[in-house]
Amino acid sequence: MDQVIQYIEDHLSRKISLEELAQVSNFSKYHFTRIFSSMVGMTPYAFLNSRRLIKSVEYLVGTDKTVLEISMLCGFDSVSNFNQAFKKFYNHTPSEVRRNPKIISNNSVQYGNNQKETEQPSRYAESGIKNHFLRRIWEMNITIKELPDYEVAYVRHIGSYLETHKAWGKIGEWAAKNHLFPPEHYFIGISLDDPSSTEEYECRYDACVTIPGDFNRSIDHDMEYKTLSGGLYALYPFYDTIDKFAIAYQVVYGQWLPNSEYEPDNKYCLEFCMNNPSDDPEGKAKVDLYVPIRKRVV
Structure with missing residues (x-):
């Protein structure tokens, strides 16, 4: 999974397929998605999308590149798709963040506001303390x-x-x-x-x-x-x-x-x-x- 994550980081600017990531992992597509989601805490597509959007904030705040250029550098096929994904992730538009970077918190920069897609594995550990079923699985007799x-x-x-x-x-x-x-x-x-x-x-x-x-x-x-x-x-x-x-x-x-x-x-x-x-x-x-x-x- 570390190799897959590094591969994603190195290729954010181009289209990456699920089959391609599975090949990097040396697992079949069927097993790869289950393993990645379980270990990373989100699906491969959600993780890829989050890394692209986090990278886009670096470009918005640290460079004078246009929103069109940034969307292309971060692997989006159109400005409209980039704007839509950015707004959903951060609750602000790219232009708003460029004008006032402080409107998004450090936590939002790292994980976005969509907790359903970016929930971390540790959340399961926390809920497991109170959840008999999860405790029973962790103690599973395989x-x-x-x-x-x-x-x-x-x-x-x-x-x-x-x-x-x-x-x-x-x-x-x-x-x-x-x-x-x-x-x-x-x-x-x-x-x-x-x-x-x-x-x-x-x-x-x-x-x-x-x-x-x-x-x-x-x-x-x-x-x-x-x-x-x-x-x-x-x-x-x-x-x-x-x-x-x-x-x-x-x-x-x-x-x-x-x-x-x-x-x-x-x-x-x-x-x-x-x-x-x-x-x-x-x-x-x-x-x-x-x-x-x-x-x-x-």
Whole structure:
């Protein structure tokens, strides 16, 4: 992540893609966004935007360059986009700051006023003192497991992760018709995109059920099939309301992984669904979260 941050600092004046930053990190795009957001405290795009705007203040106060020149030097494709981003970040226009630099505080220069985008990891530590769920995650008992390959049938959902029940309804109906029930068969969810870096309506999610190796795939041409790669995984057993599941992801990537002897492998996380939350007395979801890992190379 230090290399990524330095790369951003060195290339503020040009367009930088998420794929480019992931390549610098040596992680896949899927894992990179989760790791960066968990460790830095904001998404890669939010961090890049904040660094550009902080740099723009240096130009506004310390040089006589025009606002157009500054917007180009800081990687914005137009003056209007620069002005809009600057006003949102500092609650003042570039011209106002140039005339009176004291109207923005030192804290605003460093972090801006949009606390939602620039909240630091320490905030989670502070809230964790009062939050039983976060304390429980930090004390999580993660175990290392070797998983086999799984042959699965799946239904893909594209859209908000809050609406994945639609895909589960379809795959559940199909599984019942083909007598694929637990505990012989697993229901596995795969979040293919990180919602912190992908538009909500573009997020992809696969609702899967494992099938026998000799399963006749020709009986339903509308169903999709694939193989989920096995290997080494870190298992975190989650049991709480589903709205807290994103926090579990965040802490596994931001707290446990950096302090372990492992790094993410280039595969998707597997979410083994162990219950139906609607049947739980407290509406809680029981999910075995498997994060693909490999030994860190020193």
